[in-house]
Amino acid sequence: MKRKRKSSEIILAALTWTAAAATIGILLYLVVFILIKGIPYLTPSLFSFTYTSDNVSLTPALVSTVVITALSLVIAVPLGIFAAIYLCEYARRGNRAVALIRMTCETLAGIPSIIFGLFGLLFFVGALGWGFSVLSGACTLAVMILPLVMRTAEEAILAVPDIWREGAFGLGAGRLRTVFRIVLPAAAPGILAGIILAVGRIVGETAALLYTAGTVAQIPTTPMQSARTLSVHMYALSSEGLHSDQGYATAVVLLVVVILINALSAGIARRCGAKK
């Protein structure tokens, strides 16, 4: 009996270690692979201000990434937060419409991004006539991240204890003041964490953008121009095959951006953990 338990324990430990080693190994391999392949090509010309088919500069893509991300957030974040506030604070609990909205939201969150791309192509690019543009891309991404922003905001708002709401009402504060002075500040770290997740999705997105923002590699001067983000840039370089090395270099930059975003979200998570 004792021996048997011991051997099963050893097997379990071995499995655990293998799994852990595999996870770390794959991640390390991936990162090291990208770094080795990419770093040698991180040349100044890759960062020149304008793109030519010669230097395949990623600077315009970096700028476009920031612009598209910002624009998507400007659209999706207020919508998502206000929707969450409505669902949690104003809608009557057990309301049918609320249940429907929640279900829709969960379904939307599970849809592959290329479907959103197709929708953007049909609706923003086609029906609204915005063409391949920053605006079409940002709107498509906004639709894509809306469920994520809304769900995380909802969870953060629901996690705010009712005793604080009662305390505020008990002092004569109305619902609006209670929401803006008590509930939202308390929910802010959770909401922010959701926004950062959304940024991560935007930065990593290609499928939905190929169909909507197009692949022009210059810095857009109006929202109606086509532009490519870093991910799309990398995809284009790799798939065209002429500049795969620069594609790896772009991957390095993308990796750095993603790591920065993760560090930021970890920092925020730690700060809100410390507060409680």
Added chain:
Amino acid sequence: MNCFEIKDLHLYYGAFHALKNVSLDIAAKNITAFIGPSGCGKSTFLKTLNRMNDLVEGCVIKGSVQLDGEDIYGGIDLSRLRRRVGMVFQKPNPFPMSVYDNIAFGPRTHGVRKRYELDAIVEGALKDAAIWDEVKDRLKSPALGLSGGQQQRLCIARALAVAPEVLLLDEPTSALDPISTGKIEELLLALRDKYSIIIVTHNMQQAARISDTTVFFLLGEIIEYGETETLFARPANKRTEAYITGRFG
């Protein structure tokens, strides 16, 4: 003089008849204690006095509740009602902000903006709640860093900061240790000349120690009420006697 006059009050949570034909006059500048076994409707009744039941869906109220002769279920301004009738809850609930901002929340809600006015109100409220000496050096630090007993006195200070006439307290010491409880009881006795205090407690010694009038609830009805000493010494009703001698509940 009475602060509250309640007549023929019925309260329903959906189909559940939680308060049955409650009529009661509550004296001003006195401590009134509500006692009774848990689930008998003490909190529910307390919450009808500042209309916190409005937040409960499916809650229906019939009858009249008058505050200084004004029907609070008529066209009264809710915010003003809750300024006049403050509330302290069972579990200390300071907001996740500084001590100062906690106390200033109420006055700011009611339009006080000037820094020096707020400073004076905060200091006054904290002194009234006998917690000034403990927090005067940490007004800017988070209120959630205080001990449980301090948090509850802070909540009392927060309620006092809007200069209420009535203070409702729902088992304010049930989550506290005996020393903190003692401090709060002392505090309530000190506040008794300035405010009408209504306290729910299921600690009968507490009711006997601090209240002038005691009201005994059972299953949503008032069984008996009167001067605390009399009620505890010579209860008129058999069920009151059974409860205060610990034979049920």
